[in-house]
Amino acid sequence: MGVLTESVVGFLQGTALEQAPEKSLALAATGFTDCVAVMLAGYDEPVTRHIFRHIEQTGGIPGSRCLLGEKRATVAQSTLVGVAAAHALDFDDYAYSNHVSALLVPAILAEAERTRCSGSDLLRAYLAGFEVWAAVMKREPDHLHSKGWHPTGVFGAIGVAAALSWLRRLNARQTRNALGLAAANGGGVMDNFGSQAKAYQGARAAEAGVTCTELALAGVDAGPNAIDGSGGLLAALSPFGNVDLESSADWLGSHWVSADDSLNIKMHPTVGASQRGIDAAIQLHRDTAPDIAAITEVLVRVSEKHAAVMRFHRPTTALEAKFSAEFGVAAALIAGKVGLAEVSDGFVKRPDVQALMRKVKLEIGPDNDPDYPVGAVNDTVAYRAGDGTLIESDPVHRFRGHGQNPMSNDEFLQKFLDCVTPGYGENTARSIFGLLRAIGDLESIDDIPTLTPL
Numbered sequence: 001m002g003v004l005t006e007s008v009v010g011f012l013q014g015t016a017l018e019q020a021p022e023k024s025l026a027l028a029a030t031g032f033t034d035c036v037a038v039m040l041a042g043y044d045e046p047v048t049r050h051i052f053r054h055i056e057q058t059g060g061i062p063g064s065r066c067l068l069g070e071k072r073a074t075v076a077q078s079t080l081v082g083v084a085a086a087h088a089l090d091f092d093d094y095a096y097s098n099h100v101s102a103l104l105v106p107a108i109l110a111e112a113e114r115t116r117c118s119g120s121d122l123l124r125a126y127l128a129g130f131e132v133w134a135a136v137m138k139r140e141p142d143h144l145h146s147k148g149w150h151p152t153g154v155f156g157a158i159g160v161a162a163a164l165s166w167l168r169r170l171n172a173r174q175t176r177n178a179l180g181l182a183a184a185n186g187g188g189v190m191d192n193f194g195s196q197a198k199a200y201q202g203a204r205a206a207e208a209g210v211t212c213t214e215l216a217l218a219g220v221d222a223g224p225n226a227i228d229g230s231g232g233l234l235a236a237l238s239p240f241g242n243v244d245l246e247s248s249a250d251w252l253g254s255h256w257v258s259a260d261d262s263l264n265i266k267m268h269p270t271v272g273a274s275q276r277g278i279d280a281a282i283q284l285h286r287d288t289a290p291d292i293a294a295i296t297e298v299l300v301r302v303s304e305k306h307a308a309v310m311r312f313h314r315p316t317t318a319l320e321a322k323f324s325a326e327f328g329v330a331a332a333l334i335a336g337k338v339g340l341a342e343v344s345d346g347f348v349k350r351p352d353v354q355a356l357m358r359k360v361k362l363e364i365g366p367d368n369d370p371d372y373p374v375g376a377v378n379d380t381v382a383y384r385a386g387d388g389t390l391i392e393s394d395p396v397h398r399f400r401g402h403g404q405n406p407m408s409n410d411e412f413l414q415k416f417l418d419c420v421t422p423g424y425g426e427n428t429a430r431s432i433f434g435l436l437r438a439i440g441d442l443e444s445i446d447d448i449p450t451l452t453p454l
Helices: 003-013 022-041 046-058 075-088 100-115 119-137 151-167 172-183 196-218 233-237 272-288 304-309 325-335 351-357 409-424 426-437
Strands: 297-303 360-365 380-384 390-392
Touching: 003 119, 003 151, 003 172, 022 075, 022 100, 022 119, 022 409, 022 426, 046 075, 046 196, 075 100, 075 196, 100 119, 100 151, 100 196, 119 151, 151 172, 151 196, 172 196, 272 297, 272 304, 272 325, 272 380, 297 304, 297 325, 304 360, 325 351, 325 360, 325 380, 409 426
Parallel strands: 297 360
Antiparallel strands: 297 380, 380 390
16 A cells, blocks of 8 residues: 555544644634635635536535525535635635645535534644645645646645545545545646636535545545555656655654645735735835836746746736736736735726736746745846836745745734625624634634625
8 A cells, every 4th residue: 555645544543633733723723714714705706606506506405504604505515616716816825836725624614514523623624634735745846837737626635535534533444545536536737727717626626525535434445545656646647757656754743834834825816926026016116116107128037937837928807817927016016016906807907007017028037946946036026217227126035925924913814804894894804803813712613603795
């Protein structure tokens, strides 16, 4: 049997999660809070509405709240729509290049409606998924995005299956089967970026993680080497065959990835690769008050792998703009911020935004950050003013919100309010924020009230 799989099963069957460090539990609470914020912000996005319609047409025994609201569906269906809403705006957090909270949190919340587990169990289920997902993802030294894979969609089913296997207390055989089934259910490709399918890829993976756990409980088995065998998922995905199939993840439960400042919270609803460039452009807007019409060119220095993720150079929709370095920098220079109002079809199509995007040039450099192999040590932005002067930003090493440059509590609250207040009102937003920040103290999911959009 695969040594990686067996070490994962051992971790999920052991007692380490009961003694998870406080720093890891705090990260899990942050993941829950940020995910619920962006999930509620995405409740009325087109992909969310379309999936709601699909659920209504599909049927099923209603049990779990969808988006913590009045509508109910099966656990898998509630997960599907919850993840789609959480990932629709690309405002959700990420760790090790995967959108972990957007997949784990809706699935765990939906399952909690069935199991009536405590808030403490919710946090530990999150850590089960977070740590196992990291153990699988980090086996691959090469860049899966560059091969065309969307790792969130590929590995998300495994992370969710791990979380729910622990939450539902599956035995070793059932856990092994749930993980093996999950290996057959992930998927997602880069060419779906800029469309509703990107959110669906994550949603489908999380839904599959729920279903695989249910199937394992029903007795469906899977190959014990489906993840890490010579014919398993990791070997099949690996761009150059460099994936580690030999060593166990025996560090699980002793070294905690979740205690390593590994969760990155976005200040801007755009792809993670764009966050540093946007921060640099905001600094230029603040400190130099540029005459936008007089700018003759804008230079954006970014790493090769980050540039590969930002695939849209002349976006015309908000979905495309989320994956455009040109848009992020142009919007920041013009507006001094890149929030939900800026990442909208109307703002993207504005003549001044489109004109400035055409002046943006990417200077693609090496992936030379020793601690972050898909990024450069710094990103910078510079613009050439009308008199020919080149005005350059300070170098940005870690964007604001990165695990190594975290938001303040006030900034985090403000993001939550910006996401939730428009749809649910400020009083509700503040109340839910307080509950989520202390989610480990909740007796059950019933302590979170049913929410109704304004």
